[in-house]
Amino acid sequence: MKPQTHYNPTIAERYPLAFLAGLVDFLLIVAGSYVAHWLRFSDWFMLDHYLVATLVVALVLVVCQMMLGTYLSWRGRHLLGQLGRMFVGWLLALAVLASIAVLLKVAEDYSRIWLVSTLAVALAFVTAFRVSVFLFLRHLRLHGHNLKHALVVEMSGAAEPLRPVLDDLPEQGYRVSCFVRFRADPTWYEELCDKVREYGVHEVWLCLPLNQGEAIKNIMYALRHETVDVRYLPDLGDLPLLNHRISNIGGLYALDISRSPMEGPARVVKRLEDLILGTIFSILILPVCLVIAIAIKLTSKGPVIFKQYRMGINGRRFKVYKFRSMEVHEESSGQVTQAHFGDPRITKLGAFLRRSSLDELPQFYNVLQGRMSIVGPRPHALAHNEYYKDLVESYMQRHKVKPGITGWAQVNGLRGETDTVEKMERRVQYDLWYIDNWSLALDLKIIALTVWKGFFNEQP
Secondary structure: OOOOOOOOOOHHHHOHHHHHHHHHHHHHHHHHHHHHHHHHHOOOOOOHHHHHHHHHHHHHHHHHHHHOOOOOOOOOOOHHHHHHHHHHHHHHHHHHHHHHHHHHOOHHHOOHHHHHHHHHHHHHHHHHHHHHHHHHHHHHHHOOOOOEEEEEEEOOOOOHHHHHHHHHHHHHOEEEEEEEEOOOOHHHHHHHHHHHHHHOOOEEEEEOOOOOHHHHHHHHHHOOOOOOEEEEOOOOOOOOOOOOOEEEEOOEEEEOOOOOOOOOHHHHHHHHHHHHHHHHHHHHHHHHHHHHHHHHHHHOOOOOEEEEEEEOHHHOEEEEEEEOOEOOOOOOOOOOOOOOOOOOOEOHHHHHHHHHOHHHOOHHHHHHHOOOEEEOOOOOEHHHHHHHOOOOOOHHHHHHOOOEEEOHHHHOOOOOOOOOHHHHHHHHHHHHHHHHOOOHHHHHHHHHHHHHHOOOOOOO
16 A cells, blocks of 8 residues: 655645636736737737737736735735735736846837737736626625624724724625633633534634733634634734734744835835826926926025925935925024914915925925835924924834825825924824825825815915
8 A cells, every 4th residue: 555645736726716817817818919919900810929929928917916916815805905916916027028028139029009009908808807806796795695704702802993894894705793702711712612613603803912822822722623714813902003914034923013014016116106107297397396486586585495304214314305485594403493374484475385385396306316205294304303203102103104295194184383292193193094004096096185175275
């Protein structure tokens, strides 16, 4: 009798739905290539070198999607976030394809119109497929199908953040069947197993404080004979988080409590957004900037541009540019007096520039330099950072990302003078929420709201 060998399942067997999604993407990309070929040449028949290029493009796109994990389960994830990750995968694939074309010197062998059309049509097909699947699954889940049921173990109100979102969970594929309050009692563990079987749940969610490590071990041991998945939702409400993800460091799992979410592909997307939109906006505002510069020069003495050091990403200092809105004056070293209503230092033209936010336009140069972003926490004077960092909790976490010309706090009315600690606390709360929930869609929303609500404000 031959000894039993260890069985290694294939990728298709281990992740059947992910494999199927990748196969559908591959076929849709190939289909997009044929449609583009017909649009360009009015012919469905594709020559061999175009067919080879089609297969290479499809393969590279699918592999890049696999690397970013876009074929894994979408359960519990938002549509825009997943589409954003998919688009990042396409950008990565474009870079790879461009490199291949340059190294092999084959770019001249293909129609650029066909290539661009292939990417546009294929992306439209793949996006439509993803959205259709998402809408279909949401329809099923809202009618009680395709749901994973969960049992929640709670202690000392640690599950309170979960309760407000219970009604939204079915849309994402989950439903909480019951809450069980933890007790340090041997019989309680038996009762927990009975409830798991009674409700037929798929997952057990542990909402326990961070200091309950021993209880978590005991629960895991009690559930050792059950087939349910166990998730730990730690009580982090008392910790001001910037970002909370799981990292693997030297084989050890680490919970990221304070770490910038804009790393890797996200940083590339953010920079591309700043370069593309920053260039467009810089060209559009150039005539306005010239008129403002002339007006400042004619109405008051001093330079047109006001420069001041501000704190950027990771605490690095940089010079921020603004149109000068005050008379030239000097303050004591390390002191920065905030502008206030009736401030005699503000010129008549400067008052208009500040109320209309036109004094901020030169900061698009900071964006193109890479020292600022179009969207992000507004940079404060260095003296204000020193003053508020000990008064406002997590104040310095704002500097985990690049400062912005506009931000989530600003479109929610938190702009202008911060003459109380409470005002600064609210602004910081909105800034940290933005950092923790950043996405390309959120940036575009903030830009749209900035334009929609207008540039005028109550700023002194």
